[in-house]
Amino acid sequence: MKNLAPKLSLKEYENNFAEIHPPFNPLTAKTEAERCLYCFDSPCTNACPTHIDIPTFIKKISTDNLLGSAKTILESNWVALTCAKACPVEVLCEGACVYNNKGEKPIEIGKLQRFAMDYYYKNPTTNIFSFPNRKNKSVGIIGSGPSGLACGAELKLLGYDVTIYESNNTPGGLNTWGIAPYKTRRKDSLKEVKLIKSLGVKIKTGIRIGETISIENLLNKHDAIFLGVGLGESAGLEIPGEKLKGVYNAINFIESVKLENWSSVKVGKRVAIIGAGNTSIDAATEAKRLGAEQVYIIYRRDTSQMSAYDFEFLLAKKDEIVFYFNTAPKKIIGKKFVEGIECVKTKLVSNGSKGKSKLTIIPKSEFIIPVDMVIKAIGQKPHNNFLNSIKGLKLKDGKVVVNKKNYQTGNPNIFAGGDCINGGKEVVNAAFDGKMAAHGIDEYLSN
Ligand code: SF4
Numbered sequence: 001m002k003n004l005a006p007k008l009s010l011k012e013y014e015n016n017f018a019e020i021h022p023p024f025n026p027l028t029a030k031t032e033a034e035r036c037l038y039c040f041d042s043p044c045t046n047a048c049p050t051h052i053d054i055p056t057f058i059k060k061i062s063t064d065n066l067l068g069s070a071k072t073i074l075e076s077n078w079v080a081l082t083c084a085k086a087c088p089v090e091v092l093c094e095g096a097c098v099y100n101n102k103g104e105k106p107i108e109i110g111k112l113q114r115f116a117m118d119y120y121y122k123n124p125t126t127n128i129f130s131f132p133n134r135k136n137k138s139v140g141i142i143g144s145g146p147s148g149l150a151c152g153a154e155l156k157l158l159g160y161d162v163t164i165y166e167s168n169n170t171p172g173g174l175n176t177w178g179i180a181p182y183k184t185r186r187k188d189s190l191k192e193v194k195l196i197k198s199l200g201v202k203i204k205t206g207i208r209i210g211e212t213i214s215i216e217n218l219l220n221k222h223d224a225i226f227l228g229v230g231l232g233e234s235a236g237l238e239i240p241g242e243k244l245k246g247v248y249n250a251i252n253f254i255e256s257v258k259l260e261n262w263s264s265v266k267v268g269k270r271v272a273i274i275g276a277g278n279t280s281i282d283a284a285t286e287a288k289r290l291g292a293e294q295v296y297i298i299y300r301r302d303t304s305q306m307s308a309y310d311f312e313f314l315l316a317k318k319d320e321i322v323f324y325f326n327t328a329p330k331k332i333i334g335k336k337f338v339e340g341i342e343c344v345k346t347k348l349v350s351n352g353s354k355g356k357s358k359l360t361i362i363p364k365s366e367f368i369i370p371v372d373m374v375i376k377a378i379g380q381k382p383h384n385n386f387l388n389s390i391k392g393l394k395l396k397d398g399k400v401v402v403n404k405k406n407y408q409t410g411n412p413n414i415f416a417g418g419d420c421i422n423g424g425k426e427v428v429n430a431a432f433d434g435k436m437a438a439h440g441i442d443e444y445l446s447n
Helices: 010-016 026-035 043-047 054-062 066-076 080-086 098-102 109-122 146-157 186-198 215-221 250-258 278-289 310-318 384-388 427-446
Strands: 138-142 161-165 202-204 224-227 247-249 270-274 294-298 322-324 327-333 340-349 358-361 367-369 373-376 414-416
Touching: 026 054, 026 109, 043 054, 054 066, 054 109, 066 080, 066 109, 080 109, 080 186, 080 427, 138 146, 138 215, 146 161, 146 186, 146 224, 146 427, 186 202, 215 224, 224 427, 247 250, 250 278, 250 373, 270 278, 278 294, 278 310, 278 373, 294 327, 414 427
Parallel strands: 138 161, 138 224, 161 202, 224 414, 247 373, 270 294, 270 373, 294 322
Antiparallel strands: 327 340, 340 358, 340 367
């Protein structure tokens, strides 16, 4: 990169990456738990994709039964610590809390869940789970992200022998590598990995299916396979200059930040992020916390169409990220290194009676933003080559097609869940998929 952001002191980095939602202490947790109305129809539970029995786990906190509280949570969600910290609770459980209707602050469900899970991970035990007789059947899981871990844990408690195959050397997938460190740290995800392993699930790392071992071999080795492979590399911008030094993809950038070796992460003085989803906001706010002086988010549509949540947008604005809406990148400028990005203004033009408006470029609206680094965050591509190589699997728009009732794919011995079937949703959705797929597999192998 031509101009690197100045290095900060370790203390400054740690301050910048401090948790945005600090934990409750025992007194504040209990006080908050006692505020819960334990609603009989618990709209909070209905709004949680894993349907955690929220009033029950909160009640147990109020009676100092923290292990019981964690058990209630884990019965629904195997990656509950990550979800407690990273879930968009504002639009899920807390958004559905009845206190909102009274014009009062909703119960801080995420922080209470974190309180119970922190207690559990300080006092870990598998005594709260019941292990049935072994079934003499085995399941192979590809991918150790949230769906793979949830599927593995649930299958283990259903009596199966389970092996997870992970291409990375450190397991946990998105939870370990893809969430901004001021939300969750790697160690949180690794605690969850440790729990799943303590149940007896085997995790083999550094294994690339299709290279280290073929999918056919896995199908011969196991009675069923679960695919929790997530999504692949970041999509390209397909504009000139993409090969210049200083152009990064958001996934790799966020992964390098997750190593928490802050001063070793290369970041430009002026950074442009392309795209306005939650990953873009993570990349932008991380670049700023690493010391970038100016960070821009460039998005071809307007605020109402960005996929980032409102609270993420707010966070970015608090971090003084500058937004260029209705702006599309045309060319990345520079000889060897990124020196700027040429953009054009866009507008929506009515398509008449044909419905949806069309995005068009405003002629002669070109302008240049001087930057040293460009981060592409316009989404991820599916693992098309790998998925297309699997016999019987059907794909639609790059997503693996499954039977929504049991998560079975077009190949009856293969099940799938998480981002590879939904195109990229929340960790909590992947956790639910993995758990439900385990029951689909159990039903299939039991018949
Ligand atoms: Fe408690 Fe709010 Fe859920 Fe009611 S909706 S049970 S008050 S958290």
